[in-house]
Amino acid sequence: xxxxxxxxxxxxxxxxxxxxxxxxxxxxxxxxxxxxxxxxxxxxxxxxxxxxxxxxxxxxxxxxxxxxxxxxxxxxxxxxxxxxxxxxxxxxxxxxxxxxxxxxxxxxxxxxxxxxxxxxxxxxxxxxxxxxxxxxxxxxxxxxxxxxxxxxxxxxxxxxxxxxxxxxxxxxxxxxxxxxxxxxxxxxxxxxxxxxxxxxxxxxxxxxxxxxxxxx
Numbered sequence: 001x002x003x004x005x006x007x008x009x010x011x012x013x014x015x016x017x018x019x020x021x022x023x024x025x026x027x028x029x030x031x032x033x034x035x036x037x038x039x040x041x042x043x044x045x046x047x048x049x050x051x052x053x054x055x056x057x058x059x060x061x062x063x064x065x066x067x068x069x070x071x072x073x074x075x076x077x078x079x080x081x082x083x084x085x086x087x088x089x090x091x092x093x094x095x096x097x098x099x100x101x102x103x104x105x106x107x108x109x110x111x112x113x114x115x116x117x118x119x120x121x122x123x124x125x126x127x128x129x130x131x132x133x134x135x136x137x138x139x140x141x142x143x144x145x146x147x148x149x150x151x152x153x154x155x156x157x158x159x160x161x162x163x164x165x166x167x168x169x170x171x172x173x174x175x176x177x178x179x180x181x182x183x184x185x186x187x188x189x190x191x192x193x194x195x196x197x198x199x200x201x202x203x204x205x206x207x208x209x210x211x212x213x214x215x216x
Contacts, residue, residue, distance in 0.1 A: 004180045006206045009190040011035040028200045033188045037065035049075045085109035088121045118155040125159045136169025145170030150182030180210045
């Protein structure tokens with residue numbers, strides 16, 4: 001059985017807020033998911049990728065909620081994250097962008113919102129290293145985890161059996177074990193950690209919860 005990872009997320013609108021969130025997560029986080037939204041694909045804007053940085057030792061996934069990914073490729077190459085995730089509904093052809101990033105040692109992923117059927121983006125999924133099932137609100141933390149979207153896991157795996165599957169939106173202590181059991185191996189968690197009284201303790205509790213093997 002694949003090991004599931006709890007990945008804290010950062011969704012901030014200002015450099016000051018971003019710095020504060022990095023400092024909060026640094027003592028316990030190893031892999032972190034950073035949201036960048038352009039206000040076009042999304043209803044609001046976060047800090048852009050030129051303001052993104054991270055501490056040495058972090059494994060960083062950048063979720064680019066942008067309408068025109070091609071305009072951001074050079075900045076992504078300079079940052080050189082572990083993974084960059086673009087949206088299937090973006091205006092650009094993702095395949096040549098994926099090729100360029102992979103040639104430079106960066107993993108690539110595609111975010112799949114509720115309205116996107118995996119079968120309609122087979123070529124993108126076959127080229128990707130990662131598929132993100134998106135159940136949240138673009139550009140914002142919080143929201144509700146729609147576990148019915150778990151039906152997309154089997155559809156994605158049928159197209160690309162070895163792809164890493166992530167989840168974004170509404171993950172918390174009450175549902176992370178269910179999300180794990182539907183086949184997700186990378187659970188991005190935002191407000192459940194950042195708004196907890198003790199974020200480090202919540203991170204620990206979330207990890208303990210997904211390790212349980214008894215029935216839900």
